Amino acid sequence: MSKRPKTSPTQPAAERSIPAAPAGLNQIPLLQILNAQDRRKVLDEMTETRYGKGQYIFREGDPTEYFHIVKEGTVKCVKSSLDGKECTLKVLMPGDLFCCDAATFDGAYHPGTAQPMGDVSVLRMRKDAYFKMLRANPDAAMEVIRYLGNRLNEAQEKAKVLALDRADQRLAALLVNLVERSGVREPNGIRVTVRLTRQDMANLVGVTTETAIRIMARFKKDRLVSGTAARLVVRDLAKLKLLSST
Amino acid sequence: MSKRPKTSPTQPAAERSIPAAPAGLNQIPLLQILNAQDRRKVLDEMTETRYGKGQYIFREGDPTEYFHIVKEGTVKCVKSSLDGKECTLKVLMPGDLFCCDAATFDGAYHPGTAQPMGDVSVLRMRKDAYFKMLRANPDAAMEVIRYLGNRLNEAQEKAKVLALDRADQRLAALLVNLVERSGVREPNGIRVTVRLTRQDMANLVGVTTETAIRIMARFKKDRLVSGTAARLVVRDLAKLKLLSST
DNA sequence: AATAAAACATGACAATTGTCATGTTTCGAA
DNA sequence: TTCGAAACATGACAATTGTCATGTTTTATT
Numbered sequence: 001m002s003k004r005p006k007t008s009p010t011q012p013a014a015e016r017s018i019p020a021a022p023a024g025l026n027q028i029p030l031l032q033i034l035n036a037q038d039r040r041k042v043l044d045e046m047t048e049t050r051y052g053k054g055q056y057i058f059r060e061g062d063p064t065e066y067f068h069i070v071k072e073g074t075v076k077c078v079k080s081s082l083d084g085k086e087c088t089l090k091v092l093m094p095g096d097l098f099c100c101d102a103a104t105f106d107g108a109y110h111p112g113t114a115q116p117m118g119d120v121s122v123l124r125m126r127k128d129a130y131f132k133m134l135r136a137n138p139d140a141a142m143e144v145i146r147y148l149g150n151r152l153n154e155a156q157e158k159a160k161v162l163a164l165d166r167a168d169q170r171l172a173a174l175l176v177n178l179v180e181r182s183g184v185r186e187p188n189g190i191r192v193t194v195r196l197t198r199q200d201m202a203n204l205v206g207v208t209t210e211t212a213i214r215i216m217a218r219f220k221k222d223r224l225v226s227g228t229a230a231r232l233v234v235r236d237l238a239k240l241k242l243l244s245s246t
Numbered sequence: 247m248s249k250r251p252k253t254s255p256t257q258p259a260a261e262r263s264i265p266a267a268p269a270g271l272n273q274i275p276l277l278q279i280l281n282a283q284d285r286r287k288v289l290d291e292m293t294e295t296r297y298g299k300g301q302y303i304f305r306e307g308d309p310t311e312y313f314h315i316v317k318e319g320t321v322k323c324v325k326s327s328l329d330g331k332e333c334t335l336k337v338l339m340p341g342d343l344f345c346c347d348a349a350t351f352d353g354a355y356h357p358g359t360a361q362p363m364g365d366v367s368v369l370r371m372r373k374d375a376y377f378k379m380l381r382a383n384p385d386a387a388m389e390v391i392r393y394l395g396n397r398l399n400e401a402q403e404k405a406k407v408l409a410l411d412r413a414d415q416r417l418a419a420l421l422v423n424l425v426e427r428s429g430v431r432e433p434n435g436i437r438v439t440v441r442l443t444r445q446d447m448a449n450l451v452g453v454t455t456e457t458a459i460r461i462m463a464r465f466k467k468d469r470l471v472s473g474t475a476a477r478l479v480v481r482d483l484a485k486l487k488l489l490s491s492t
Numbered sequence: 493a494a495t496a497a498a499a500c501a502t503g504a505c506a507a508t509t510g511t512c513a514t515g516t517t518t519c520g521a522a
Numbered sequence: 523t524t525c526g527a528a529a530c531a532t533g534a535c536a537a538t539t540g541t542c543a544t545g546t547t548t549t550a551t552t
Contacts, residue, residue: 079406082491087409089402111399134388141387142380148394153357155401156335160325162408163333163452167539197499206409208540213500228500230549245328413509443529454510459530474530476519 027094028069028123030147033139045129050121057114057122058099064110067130070096073120074194078203079112088203089155091117091194093181097147118195162206165244168215170205173244175225179234189226189235197229273340274315274369276393279385291375296367303360303368304345310356313376316342319366320440324449325358334449335401337363337440339427343393364441408452411490414461416451419490421471425480435472435481443475 025031031039048071051057057068057075070092077098080086089112092098098114125133134141161170175192183190196204202212219225224236224243234240271277277285294317297303303314303321316338323344326332335358338344344360371379380387407416421438429436442450448458465471470482470489480486 077402079402081406081410085410087406089405111403131388134391135384138381138384138387141384141391142377145380145387145390145394148391148398152394152398152401155398155405156323156325157357159335159401159405159408160327160333162405164327164331198501199499209499210501210541211539214502214539217501228548444531445529455529456511456531457509460509460532463531474518 025071028071029095030069030097030140030143033143034137038133038137038140042125042133045133046123046125048121048123050119051116052119053116055116057116057120058110059113060110062110063108064099065127066099066124067127068098068114068125069123070094070098071121071123074117075120075122076115076117076200077112078115086203087206088200089158090151091181091196091204093194097144117200167205167207167211168218169244169246170207171201171212171215171219172224172240174201174205175219175234175240176237176244178232179237183234186233189233190237192232192234195229196232200229271317274317275341276315276343276386276389279389280383284379284383284386288371288379291379292369292371294367294369296365297362298365299362301362303362304356305359306356308356309354310345311373312345312370313373314344314360314371315369316340316344317367317369320363321366321368322361322363322446323358324361332449333452334446335404336397337427337442337450339440343390363446413451413453413457414464415490415492416453417447417458417461417465418470418486420447420451421465421480421486422483422490424478425483429480432479435479436483438478438480441475442478446475 025043031042034042046069049057058064060079072094075092075096075098077089077092078086079089092114099110134144161173165173178192178194178196179190182193184193198212198216199209201216202209205212207215216225219240222239224234224239226233226235271289277288280288292315295303304310306325318340321338321342321344323335323338324332325335338360345356380390407419411419424438424440424442425436428439430439444458444462445455447462448455451458453461462471465486468485470480470485472479472481
């Protein structure tokens with residue numbers, strides 16, 4: 001729920017076509033599903049673009065020309081209200097599809113903004129090529145249906161948590177979720193590799209930055225977590241899980 | 247955010263197979279998309295079931311065996327927290343698909359409960375038949391992708407509103423939405439045909455029943471709405487729209 | 493290493509919303 | 523038509539969270 005940041009250019013940092021040899025694309029389920037020939041054809045239609053901090057991949061209200069996949073790094077989906085408060089809907093990781101929601105079909109404009117969190121690499125494909133590909137590949141279409149179903153489920157769970165749980169419970173749930181999605185074991189706990197400031201967390205759970213800071217301070221005092229953005233460690237996952245569903 | 251209702255049986259009120267002549271099925275986009283022959287085949291695989299008030303179509307945690315479509319009436323999707331508070335994710339209307347989220351594929355269990363609001367009629371199809379149908383009909387698969395994209399979009403918009411807006415704004419937004427989805431013109435305003443109690447509204451926007459009642463009372467005083475569940479009329483749509491996005 | 497900008501932190505106070513208690517009205521089934 | 527259950531309503535008070543103000547620490551960049 002931070003104020004809208006000053007605008008900055010939507011120009012990509014660098015852009016190039018996909019190399020013939022698909023290197024590092026193994027983390028993308030939608031591409032894994034295709035046979036070598038179809039994958040090759042799809043990759044020919046895709047462009048890889050790199051973005052850096054402070055840029056935008058697309059912004060709320062922009063026309064929807066492309067379908068996107070995160071290749072490297074993390075991307076956040078953000079929506080903002082007229083008075084400048086904003087909320088982060090989801091942190092996308094490699095393999096995640098985006099602009100896959102209504103925008104892709106019915107909507108002519110993006111319903112939210114996509115911002116890189118640090119350096120990221122994104123694959124893009126024109127919408128019409130994407131639709132053609134889905135029509136030609138039932139396996140791919142089924143994978144997209146599966147993916148969208150999961151995303152819908154997730155979004156509804158998020159709505160439920162926002163509707164029913166207290167701020168500390170929502171934050172605890174976020175931490176549990178982050179551990180599941182990007183946790184690495186460490187001697188004194190599980191480190192969250194996704195780099196999130198308190199403000200990022202606040203935007204993810206629908207509270208103000210101050211509230212997020214206060215709650216995280218309490219969690220730290222109670223030895224549930226330690227460290228900040230650059231090095232956030234969950235020290236007592238069990239207690240956080242308990243708190244998130246109490 | 248009401249307390250969990252006393253449980254009641256999940257038995258359907260009546261059950262029969264679909265008649266040969268598809269009567270009243272014209273409101274279902276997914277079926278409209280198929281050619282006559284395929285539609286016939288799909289209808290052969292579907293069963294129509296009627297449910298009444300107080301019953302459940304399925305409950306949170308039940309195994310997911312079927313794919314569903316609302317044929318007549320309205321159905322609500324509900325999720326509840328451990329301490330008995332519940333939130334309504336969406337009111338489904340004729341043509342809406344459900345159990346189409348993750349449950350359909352990855353999830354073996356329903357992530358939420360589906361309850362009829364009054365008398366409803368639901369079409370069911372076994373999951374495997376549904377998948378087979380989608381694989382065989384690219385048009386149907388694309389329609390499901392489109393539908394899921396819209397639902398995802400809607401769910402994310404709901405999460406945003408829950409995260410950023412005040413209770414009165416959320417309620418105003420709900421009323422605007424209801425008018426769009428089920429409003430009929432009347433001499434002194436637009437009547438909402440979906441029958442919702444203040445408690446239903448409270449569950450839809452994530453507040454307590456008391457808060458919903460108080461806010462609706464204020465709306466009534468300000469001549470924005472009139473009447474209750476059985477006969478809810480929106481008298482000043484423009485002002486409600488303004489309020490919802492202030 | 494210096495320095496500006498973010499991020500983190502904390503207190504005081506206000507606004508919003510929830511909780512509990514109690515009563516009235518409306519609706520639906522016998 | 524009556525009667526019991528829901529729904530609607532309202533007040534007093536408590537809990538949660540937001541707002542604003544101010545200051546310290548960390549981080550990133552020159």
